[in-house]
Amino acid sequence: MLHLPEAFIQFIHSTFSEEEAKLFLSSLEAPAPVSIRLNPGKSYHELALGTAIPWSAQGYYLPERPSFTLDPLLHAGAYYVQEASSMFIEQAVKQHLLPSEAPLAVLDLCAAPGGKSTHLSTLIGEEGLLVSNEVIKSRANILSENVQKWGLGNTVVCSNDPEDFQVLEGFFDAVLIDAPCSGEGMFRKDPASIKEWSPEHVQLCSARQRRIVKDIWPALKQGGVLMYSTCTYNTEENEENLAWLAEQEEVECLSLDCTAFPEVVAVEWKGMIGYHFYPHKTQGEGFFLALVRKKGETDDFYPKKSRKSFVHGLPKADGAELSTWLLEPTRWHLCLWGEHALAFPEFWKEEIEYLINNLKVVSAGVAVAEIKQKNKNPLHGLAMSQWLNHSIFPMVEVDREMALRYLKKEDIMPNTEAQGWVLICYKQTPLGWIKKMSNRANNYYPKEWRIRMDINWAEEREK
Numbered sequence: 010m011l012h013l014p015e016a017f018i019q020f021i022h023s024t025f026s027e028e029e030a031k032l033f034l035s036s037l038e039a040p041a042p043v044s045i046r047l048n049p050g051k052s053y054h055e056l057a058l059g060t061a062i063p064w065s066a067q068g069y070y071l072p073e074r075p076s077f078t079l080d081p082l083l084h085a086g087a088y089y090v091q092e093a094s095s096m097f098i099e100q101a102v103k104q105h106l107l108p109s110e111a112p113l114a115v116l117d118l119c120a121a122p123g124g125k126s127t128h129l130s131t132l133i134g135e136e137g138l139l140v141s142n143e144v145i146k147s148r149a150n151i152l153s154e155n156v157q158k159w160g161l162g163n164t165v166v167c168s169n170d171p172e173d174f175q176v177l178e179g180f181f182d183a184v185l186i187d188a189p190c191s192g193e194g195m196f197r198k199d200p201a202s203i204k205e206w207s208p209e210h211v212q213l214c215s216a217r218q219r220r221i222v223k224d225i226w227p228a229l230k231q232g233g234v235l236m237y238s239t240c241t242y243n244t245e246e247n248e249e250n251l252a253w254l255a256e257q258e259e260v261e262c263l264s265l266d267c268t269a270f271p272e273v274v275a276v277e278w279k280g281m282i283g284y285h286f287y288p289h290k291t292q293g294e295g296f297f298l299a300l301v302r303k304k305g306e307t308d309d310f311y312p313k314k315s316r317k318s319f320v321h322g323l324p325k326a327d328g329a330e331l332s333t334w335l336l337e338p339t340r341w342h343l344c345l346w347g348e349h350a351l352a353f354p355e356f357w358k359e360e361i362e363y364l365i366n367n368l369k370v371v372s373a374g375v376a377v378a379e380i381k382q383k384n385k386n387p388l389h390g391l392a393m394s395q396w397l398n399h400s401i402f403p404m405v406e407v408d409r410e411m412a413l414r415y416l417k418k419e420d421i422m423p424n425t426e427a428q429g430w431v432l433i434c435y436k437q438t439p440l441g442w443i444k445k446m447s448n449r450a451n452n453y454y455p456k457e458w459r460i461r462m463d464i465n466w467a468e469e470r471e472k
């Protein structure tokens with residue numbers, strides 16, 4: 010039984026009728042639904058899917074919770090485990106941003122661990138550019154891991170404070186602020202959030218959210234769309250913040266057609282409209298989303314010349330060779346960032362170089378190879394990339410046990426005559442590299458990403 014704070018219970022009673030408040034509170038005692046979003050760019054999905062999530066084309070509920078850690082396809086980026094209500098941002102993108110005349114530049118400002126970033130990356134497609142930011146560095150690394158596994162190559166991951174985006178005035182067609190919040194909507198899934206909750210904490214979160222909105226506002230283009238979301242129910246962190254924005258700036262409030270999902274509750278508040286997911290109405294956790302279009306004037310983005318560039322050209326022969334490691338070589342611009350050869354979509358090369366030179370970038374585009382002395386060693390980002398040219402490297406299919414041993418970074422010796430860089434695949438989906446010699450193989454799975462859990466192999470073999 011959840012021990013909810015008295016002030017929260019009172020708030021629920023003041024928001025809903027007596028009968029609805031009861032339904033709301035008792036729904037928090039029911040188990041949280043399990044859901045995933047499939048990666049349309051990776052081909053094989055083995056999980057038993059349940060019903061489709063109405064507001065997301067690739068979202069599914071699962072009939073039960075499997076051991077995700079022990080599914081190699083999760084590590085391959087074939088799907089992302091994501092709470093269903095959060096997938097509603099798909100409607101914002103589809104109803105207000107797509108189709109677009111020009112490729113979209115989108116910022117996901119508070120992005121770790123990457124649920125909405127991997128989703129946005131798919132939605133804006135290979136032509137778009139997603140800047141996925143997380144201020145806390147350790148969380149930005151996890152974000153980068155998830156974005157690389159997703160493998161679209163259209164994303165730059167960085168770790169900046171919202172105020173650092175001043176250098177990108179008028180850059181983005183859309184900004185998502187999935188704001189840090191008091192987490193009322195997560196009480197069922199994460200009971201620890203109950204302990205942190207208090208009316209004072211709600212006020213603190215609301216003030217922080219306003220600072221975030223204010224700091225990032227200039228980075229949005231005139232006519233651009235701000236998507237503001239939280240996983241909390243109270244008005245201070247939701248509607249009140251939007252009403253506050255409308256007092257400060259010229260905005261147009263955008264609505265969403267929810268005819269197909271009548272369980273989503275539209276709330277009008279001081280001329281603004283927001284969409285609430287309540288656990289007694291929708292199969293998912295608490296969520297809030299509102300959209301506004303920027304009407305006030307903003308200059309077009311104009312990149313200032315960087316004093317120092319961290320991005321360099323590759324020797325022509327190296328560039329020519331590495332581009333063959335990718336599908337559609339002409340769509341890529343290859344360059345050198347430290348010892349790493351990166352590939353960016355040619356269309357965005359100036360913007361991405363500007364981002365690398367002006368933000369704290371963690372990863373960008375496709376990390377193709379590490380260049381050391383005369384060697385070009387393929388990087389894990391390439392193995393995860395949907396653009397990897399599979400005809401360049403030998404591939405070896407492994408069974409589930411060997412896949413899991415590989416993901417634990419144990420020594421494995423797959424059955425192949427191939428020598429050198431070999432791609433380990435499970436159900437035809439790449440997991441990463443080994444370097445194979447005649448009598449042994451080195452496991453190149455990234456150390457920080459390895460499965461740390463102890464596995465009972467006898468039990469697993471029986472599955």
Ligand SMILES: C[S@@+](CC[C@H](N)C(=O)[O-])C[C@H]1O[C@@H](n2cnc3c(N)ncnc32)[C@H](O)[C@@H]1O
Pocket residue numbers: 095118119120121122123124125126143144145148170171187188189190217221
């Ligand atoms: C709700 S979570 C984001 C979840 C993510 N969008 C997803 O879908 O996986 C909010 C994020 O905001 C970050 N954050 C905390 N304080 C922040 C601040 N002052 N400015 C920007 N981001 C902040 C947190 O570290 C956290 O990762």
